[in-house]
Amino acid sequence: MMAVDLRSLEVPPESAEGTPTRVATIRRIVQETPDTFTYWMTFRDPVDRATYRFAPGQLNMLYLFGVGEIPISVASDPELPARIAHTIRSTGRVTDAFRLLKPGDQVGVRGPFGRPWPLREARGGDLMIVAGGLGLAPLRSAIYQAIRHRGQFRRLMVLVGARGPEHMLYRQELDMWNQWMQFRGVETYLTVDVADDQWPYDEGVVTTLFPKVRVDPEWTTAFVCGPEIMMHFALRGLRDMEFPMDQVWVSMERNMQCAIRVCGHCQFGPKFVCADGPVFRYDEVADLMEVHEL
Amino acid sequence: MRYLDREAFGKLVDALAGAGYDLIGPTVRDGAIVLDHIDGAEDLPSGVGEEQGPGTYRLTSRDDDMVFSWAHGPDAGKRFLFPAREVLCTAKRNDGQLTVECRPGDERPFAFVGLRSCDLHAIAVQDRVFLDADPHYARRRERALFIGVNCAVPGGTCFCTSMGTGPKCTIGFDLALTELPGGFVVEVSSPRGEQMIEVVRSREATEEEVRAAQAVTTEAEGQMGRSLDVADMPELLYRNREHPRWKDVAARCLACGNCTSACPTCFCHDIVEGMSITGDTATRTREWASCFSEEFSHIVGMEIRKSRESRYRQWLTHKFASWIDQFGTSGCVGCGRCITWCPVGIDVTEEITAIRATDGEVEVAEEVMAS
Numbered sequence: 001m002m003a004v005d006l007r008s009l010e011v012p013p014e015s016a017e018g019t020p021t022r023v024a025t026i027r028r029i030v031q032e033t034p035d036t037f038t039y040w041m042t043f044r045d046p047v048d049r050a051t052y053r054f055a056p057g058q059l060n061m062l063y064l065f066g067v068g069e070i071p072i073s074v075a076s077d078p079e080l081p082a083r084i085a086h087t088i089r090s091t092g093r094v095t096d097a098f099r100l101l102k103p104g105d106q107v108g109v110r111g112p113f114g115r116p117w118p119l120r121e122a123r124g125g126d127l128m129i130v131a132g133g134l135g136l137a138p139l140r141s142a143i144y145q146a147i148r149h150r151g152q153f154r155r156l157m158v159l160v161g162a163r164g165p166e167h168m169l170y171r172q173e174l175d176m177w178n179q180w181m182q183f184r185g186v187e188t189y190l191t192v193d194v195a196d197d198q199w200p201y202d203e204g205v206v207t208t209l210f211p212k213v214r215v216d217p218e219w220t221t222a223f224v225c226g227p228e229i230m231m232h233f234a235l236r237g238l239r240d241m242e243f244p245m246d247q248v249w250v251s252m253e254r255n256m257q258c259a260i261r262v263c264g265h266c267q268f269g270p271k272f273v274c275a276d277g278p279v280f281r282y283d284e285v286a287d288l289m290e291v292h293e294l
Numbered sequence: 295m296r297y298l299d300r301e302a303f304g305k306l307v308d309a310l311a312g313a314g315y316d317l318i319g320p321t322v323r324d325g326a327i328v329l330d331h332i333d334g335a336e337d338l339p340s341g342v343g344e345e346q347g348p349g350t351y352r353l354t355s356r357d358d359d360m361v362f363s364w365a366h367g368p369d370a371g372k373r374f375l376f377p378a379r380e381v382l383c384t385a386k387r388n389d390g391q392l393t394v395e396c397r398p399g400d401e402r403p404f405a406f407v408g409l410r411s412c413d414l415h416a417i418a419v420q421d422r423v424f425l426d427a428d429p430h431y432a433r434r435r436e437r438a439l440f441i442g443v444n445c446a447v448p449g450g451t452c453f454c455t456s457m458g459t460g461p462k463c464t465i466g467f468d469l470a471l472t473e474l475p476g477g478f479v480v481e482v483s484s485p486r487g488e489q490m491i492e493v494v495r496s497r498e499a500t501e502e503e504v505r506a507a508q509a510v511t512t513e514a515e516g517q518m519g520r521s522l523d524v525a526d527m528p529e530l531l532y533r534n535r536e537h538p539r540w541k542d543v544a545a546r547c548l549a550c551g552n553c554t555s556a557c558p559t560c561f562c563h564d565i566v567e568g569m570s571i572t573g574d575t576a577t578r579t580r581e582w583a584s585c586f587s588e589e590f591s592h593i594v595g596m597e598i599r600k601s602r603e604s605r606y607r608q609w610l611t612h613k614f615a616s617w618i619d620q621f622g623t624s625g626c627v628g629c630g631r632c633i634t635w636c637p638v639g640i641d642v643t644e645e646i647t648a649i650r651a652t653d654g655e656v657e658v659a660e661e662v663m664a665s
């Protein structure tokens with residue numbers, strides 16, 4: 001009988017890498033609304049600073065030491081990836097802890113993950129961006145990219161709704177875009193559910209803007225993101241205007257703990273929102289969106 | 295086919311332990327045949343049988359000394375390759391500098407003895423989830439040895455023939471045993487298996503032994519406790535998301551999550567943050583999660599699957615339908631553990647059969663019925 005070294009049976013694993021956590025340093029914090037702040041950050045490692053890229057609508061998993069990790073959209077210009085922004089509303093354990101951060105503090109960043117807004121689809125036609133509340137954060141990167149490549153579209157329309165003037169994100173930017181209109185051709189339409197004396201724009205939910213915009217649905221690609229109820233009415237409005245379903249794109253939200261389709265939390269029917277989404281073409285998910293508690 | 299007598303088999307198992315493998319095998323504990331760390335062949339069950347049914351499991355004694363004449367206890371390979379709690383990453387903060395390390399540990403490699411065909415298929419199912427994504431799983435999985443067993447006595451809740459996953463081992467093993475009264479007919483399926491069997495005295499199996507082994511499988515195939523028609527999956531469950539049966543089963547389901555723990559393929563998990571008492575080290579721990587819990591679907595301001603009905607539908611539809619879209623395989627291997635270990639004996643085969651029988655039926659809202 002041969003002597004066999006059973007230890008030699010062990011195969012060296014050619015293991016999966018896992019997704020690395022990069023470390024970023026908070027540079028600047030901007031208050032957007034009473035409970036929402038934008039955190040500008042740069043990667044600590046020069047290699048990360050030089051190589052990190054993201055596309056509009058993608059998310060990062062942001063990690064706070066000792067607190068936890070959460071999915072947050074990248075809300076800055078994809079063509080300036082060395083300095084990225086995340087806009088975060090404090091609503092719970094991890095997001096509340098973000099409020100304690102100061103410039104110089106470090107956070108972990110895994111990402112980017114997910115399927116981006118497909119600006120390419122809108123080329124040659126019109127692009128209409130419809131955002132409700134915090135839903136503007138994942139669309140801001142798309143707006144930046146659209147402005148950079150303005151020549152690729154005919155009309156560029158940005159429709160934003162918020163509860164009240166104090167809940168409107170990126171107010172200065174929106175005012176600026178609004179003033180650009182004449183020479184850059186960015187049409188902004190802003191509305192709040194309840195206006196105050198100083199509010200110079202519209203009043204009413206975001207769908208009340210639809211008739212004003214006078215879109216040509218056949219030639220328009222729409223990107224829609226906002227709270228569930230806003231999405232519901234906005235999508236209904238678009239259907240009523242006879243938008244082709246395959247020209248409407250939506251971003252979905254689900255619980256996410258891994259962002260690499262292994263934790264199981266972000267399932268939406270057969271889809272993993274972290275990898276198949278968060279951006280979906282409306283006709284891919286319209287049936288699923290109709291199912292209660294899916 | 296090789297043949298190992300009982301003594302040689304015992305020596306092989308002991309040799310694996312002696313070579314430093316973490317030996318995982320069936321052993322009797324707390325009134326069940328559990329899979330656990332064992333020291334050697336003497337820890338394996340002998341002359342023990344089991345009876346399983348919806349919500350019931352009990353050991354029986356056999357009037358022989360067969361080692362593997364039973365189907366399976368509550369746990370499969372999952373508990374070892376994808377442990378219920380595992381620290382994935384350690385973060386440190388020193389002088390404001392954050393570091394996060396997620397390196398897999400350097401545990402002893404596993405040698406599994408006595409996994410069933412359904413268990414081996416379940417590992418292949420989890421491979422599709424974790425192997426490329428998770429270095430911790432991949433490292434354990436790739437280093438492990440697998441000695442499978444072809445079932446002789448399926449359990450009362452087994453339906454592997456319906457799922458195409460048993461009772462004979464077809465994938466994922468280095469050696470597969472068929473137990474005969476005096477020893478084992480052994481199928482060797484990998485170079486590692488060839489090396490393993492070299493360690494002890496074996497001989498070519500006789501034609502008669504090979505035929506006897508085949509008969510064990512044929513007989514087992516005829517003794518399945520359950521069966522299930524899986525035609526038209528995933529569509530059957532996709533088009534029945536509003537079927538009244540979901541409400542019916544939700545009225546019986548306790549949402550305890552036993553089925554997701556017992557299931558050898560369920561992979562959903564949470565990542566939980568922990569902090570050392572000194573405050574300079576934090577751990578990111580993966581813990582099994584169950585889609586039956588309300589918080590599983592938590593997003594700000596709401597739980598998406600608030601009703602038990604929606605959670606049962608999520609589990610069953612994921613397992614038998616959406617899994618196919620996601621991973622190119624059913625998530626069910628037909629082991630029936632979810633039936634056995636359900637405290638109220640809910641039987642997935644019965645639920646799916648009921649939906650199929652009234653395919654397309656839609657729950658009518660109460661207001662509509664009243665009018």
Ligand SMILES: Cc1cc2nc3c(=O)[nH]c(=O)nc-3n(C[C@H](O)[C@H](O)[C@H](O)COP(=O)(O)OP(=O)(O)OC[C@H]3O[C@@H](n4cnc5c(N)ncnc54)[C@H](O)[C@@H]3O)c2cc1C
Pocket residue numbers: 059068069070071072073074075086087088089090091092093094095096134137138252253254255256257278592593594595
């Ligand atoms: C694709 C995507 C993009 C997002 N982009 C933004 C953004 O740009 N800005 C922003 O403010 N918010 C965004 N969110 C929502 C944000 O992830 C949640 O607000 C955040 O996870 C809440 O964490 P918490 O600990 O403060 O809340 P709690 O209610 O205390 O949540 C408890 C825990 O649940 C887990 N969890 C995982 N996913 C979620 C989830 N989606 N919602 C709630 N809890 C979750 C986390 O571990 C969290 O700590 C996004 C979510 C998704 C899925």
Ligand code: SF4
Pocket residue numbers: 365366410411412413445447448449452453454455459460461462514627628629630
């Ligand atoms: S399901 Fe099949 S392979 Fe699994 S224990 Fe039962 S008979 Fe054996």
